[in-house]
Amino acid sequence: MSNEYNQIPNPAPQQSPDVQNAVTEALNAEKKKKKKKRLIIFAVILAVIVIIGVAGASGGDKDAETSKATVTAAADSGKSADSAVEAENDADNASDSAIGSYECVVKEAKICKNWEGKDSVKITYTFTNNSSDAASFDIALSDEVYQDGIQLESTFISSDDDDWGIDVKIKPGMSKDVSKVYILRDTKTDLDVEISELISFSDDKLVTTVKLKK
16 A cells, blocks of 8 residues: 655745845835825925916006096997097006007997897997907907996897907907997996906906996
């Protein structure tokens, strides 16, 4: 009879202390690299936030450069509104019509009726493009009109009178008159027209008071 022997597997070889130390050091080095990479990413994000904050703060400090002007609105009966705008600059180095790479002046304002017969005002702006690329009023500037501190809604006069040039591009150095119509809350309270850049970190704006004829 043959003898049968139970074979017991050899235990896994133990790693020497030198190998374990080498593995530990490699893992620690990898952790340090990852930590350093995270710190670099965090520093870049922090730098971007600081730059945006500084830009916003510098824009806020330029509130004194807000340009103010007044213009009188006339009834839309074939008679043009008083187009003489008396600018009042709060800063010696501020232009009364410059806003970023553009210029915008409230040329005239006329009381009218919109397509629903509601009392409205048609404001005509003279838009000048001083940037390096062709641009239109509606992609360069943002317009807001307030009456008694409440923003007015834009509207149309009629379906036959809706081509006012706000989306027409003009080349650098060119100017164009563009118009928009806003629904009035009443026909007595003066209006505040605010023009700012559509995309900007600055709080600069042009403010024009439109006086309604009583």
